[in-house]
Amino acid sequence: MRRSKAFIPTSKEAPSDASLASHIFLARAGFISQSAAGLYNYMPLAKRVIKKIEAIVNEEMTKVGAQEVELSFVTPAELWQKSGRIEKFGKELLRFHDRKDNMFVLGPTHEEMMVELIRNRVTSYKNLPLNLYQIKTKFRDEARPRFGLMRGREFIMKDGYSFHSSQEDLDREFDLMEAAYKRILSRLGLDYRVVEADSGAIGGSGSKELMVIADSGEDTIAVCSSCEYGANIEAAISGEKKVIPDAPQAEFNKFQTPDIKSIDDLAAFFKIDPYYTVKCVAKKLIYETESEVVLFFLRGCDNLQEVKAVNAADALEIEDVSEEELKALGLVPGFIGILDQDKAKHVIDLNLKDAKHMVCGANELDYHYVGADLSVISDVAYFADISEVNAGDSCPHCDGELSFTKGIEVGHIFKLGTTYSKALKAEYLDENGKAQPFMMGTYGMGISRLVASVIEQHHDENGCIWTKATAPYMVNIMVSNIKDEAQMAAGEKLYKELQDQNVEVMLDDRKERFGFKMKDAELIGFPYTVIIGKELVNGNVQVYERTTTEKTAVSADEIFSYVMDII
RNA sequence: CGGGGUGUAGCUCAGUAUGGUUAGAGUACCUGGUUUGGGACCAGGGGGCCGAAGGUUCGAGUCCUUUCACCCCGACCA
Structure with a gap:
């Protein structure tokens, strides 16, 4: 290409709202131009980069036996009603009616469409496993698109779906896809980490995210200093605490603690490590049709991880709760106790199971218990992992130490199980001629987000530095x-x-x-x-x-x- | 969805408190000339319904009302 004839409108000025390097340089160097909120036009250079990434994805997918298809972007709303996701996605689904007044939505992801495609076409266990994928524009009407290509409303995604007759076979495919995704990111020249992820309300038996390491990433991930363990902070767990502070020696007793409401004050008052205090975090949990105040108890040194809390309470959302609401329930803010707690539903962190020598609220103004032994409630209380890992915690799998870093989620692979095949009645006949719902896996990779990720990781003050695999021109x-x-x-x-x-x-x-x-x-x-x-x-x-x-x-x-x- | 902000040339922005020449700068673009190793210089030129609609006024980019768009913080995000 002759530069004199190329459509590459470069500029000295960046868009006034751009803050990320990838947004600034892709706009300044004439790769992208914004057309509306979260919508971007790809100019020739960007188109070339996208094609390169797509080619690598296609090669790696072909290697592992996945077959490329392309499903319609406009999808019948009926399918989304059947799966129940028309409510779950809510306003993120862009809906509209055709001339016959039928409702459609622009596809934000294609689980329903893909299940519908194979339903009654793949009908025998002999035809399994099957892995189909596409690279296609997606649309999600996000409340707040931002950061250029990083979080657009319209974006290009590779989405793959696999169908199996057993959990074992799904597990095998999942590992195969993880390996393929790792090869793709390595070939693109990216520094990345595979991390354990929150599986969310959708259930399933596990998911992993592929994170490109970048300070500008929107996700916080915990990574081990010596082994491969990494996890999104929403799902991260830590190993046994190596150094346990000396326990305070005290008989079980009620103690007057005037106006001592915070953990810091409490630890200072008794001159003990916060490890031996019980923290109560009250939240309002939102369910489909109702909401409820739930108390979360943790060690004073730990913090509540809200995604874990939502999962533990089997809720949809979590909100803050006011002191007035707590008082209305008969709770005493600042002194809410774990023992004899009958005012509200509560969840206790696993780190508190059988804990001894604890200081906790006495459910009475200005009083705490000391020397509490929580093993007395071990059999009756509901325990779950609800605490957030801290930097410096030990790794759950080795002797290493966890530290935090920021990542850009460029891929998410997910063991779906039978959620969608059951909802859409997609079944095959097994060896015994019995109808079974498909076991499913789903594998997503953000192509346009990868374009931005390359620049987030490879740029200097003068502009883009494309890797050899992604360069629009070598x-x-x-x-x-x-x-x-x-x-x-x-x-x-x-x-x-x-x-x-x-x-x-x-x-x-x-x-x-x-x-x-x-x-x-x-x-x-x-x-x-x-x-x-x-x-x-x-x-x-x-x-x-x-x-x-x-x-x-x-x-x-x-x-x-x-x-x-x-x- | 809550809170805040901004709409003036392709782009980045002045001008709006206190209404009053023909609406400005830089940059980009076109012509001619000089220049040619780190975003050159000189001269000339094109480009605006001042986001939109109503209103007040002799007169509105500027004041009032309505509306739309975009952005930022937060919530949300398979």
Whole structure:
């Protein structure tokens, strides 16, 4: 491509609202342009990058036997009513009516459509397993799209669905897909981590997220310093505490603690470690048709993990609750106790199971119990893991230590089980001729989000730095002064030679000055720029490498073979 | 969905408190010339229903009402 004819509208100014590097540089370098909230146009450079990523995904999917299909973007609302997700998705589903007044929704994901596609077409265990996928635009009418391609309303996703006759076979496919996803991210040149994820209200027997490591990521993940363990903070667990503070020695007793309401005050008052205090976090849990105040008890040193709390209470949502609401229930804020708690439903963190030497609220103003032994309620209370891991906690699988990092969720693989096949009555006949719902897995990967992720991880103050696998053009030939006939001829010659070898090459033949064209090349982020300029009279050109920003002198006679070697 | 903010040239923004020439700058774009190794310079030029609709006024980018869009913080996010 000749730069003079290419549609690449670069700009010195970034959109006023852009804050992420990927948003700023993709906009400035002429990859994307916004058309409305969360909607972006892909210009030629972006389109090329997307095609490269899609090609790699397609190759890896083909390797593991997945078959590509393409389902309609406009989907009948009826399917979403059958699965119940028309309510669950709510306003995120963009709905509209056709001329016959039938309702449709723009597909936000395609579980229902895919199940419907194979229903009554795949009818025997002999045809299983089956793995179908597509790469397709999705639409979710998000309340707050932001960060450019990172969180758009319209985005490109690879979504795959597998069908099985047993849990074992689903487990096998799940591992296969995890390996394939890892290969894809490695080939793209990304630093990533596979982490345990919250499986959410949808149930299923497990899910993992593929996180690209980046400070700008919206997810917090806990990773082990020495083994492969990693988990979204919503699902992370820690191992046994290695150092346990000395226990306070006290007989069980009620103790006056005037105006001591916080854990810090309590620990200071008794001169004990917060580990030996019981914290109560009251929340309002929202269910389908009702809501209820639920008390969550944890060790004073731990914090409530709200996603775990919602799961433990089997609720849909969690909200804060006011002191007035607590008092209305007969609770005493600041002194809510774990023993003889009959005012509200409560969940106790597993870290408190059989805990001894504890200080806890006495359900009475200005009084706490000391020396409490919680083993007395071990058999009657409801225990669950509801605490958030802390940086420095020990790893649940090895001797390592957990630390936090930020990640961009670019993939999510999920063991769905039979949720959708049951809801949509999709069944096959097993060896005994008995109808069974399909066991399903679902595997998503955000293609347009990957484009942004590459730049989040690979950029500098001057612009994009594309990895070799993702670069829209591998080589940029920059003719410093197009009026210099020798320079121009050398540029044209190399351009043709590289094109003949199917190298993706750009020839910057614009009537611009050296500095302008270099800045432009850096902004766009070609891996290599061949500079044909003033050194040509001495028989030399230079190769500028974007990752290192170093220039290497190369003989003009050898430049073609030199380029073929490094790319 | 709650709270806040902004709409003026392709882009980034002045101008609006106190209404009053022909609505501005930088950048980008077109012409000509000079320049040619890190986003050049000179000269000339094109480009605006000041988000939209109503209203007040002799007169509205500026004041009032309504509305739409976009953005930010939060909630939400298979």
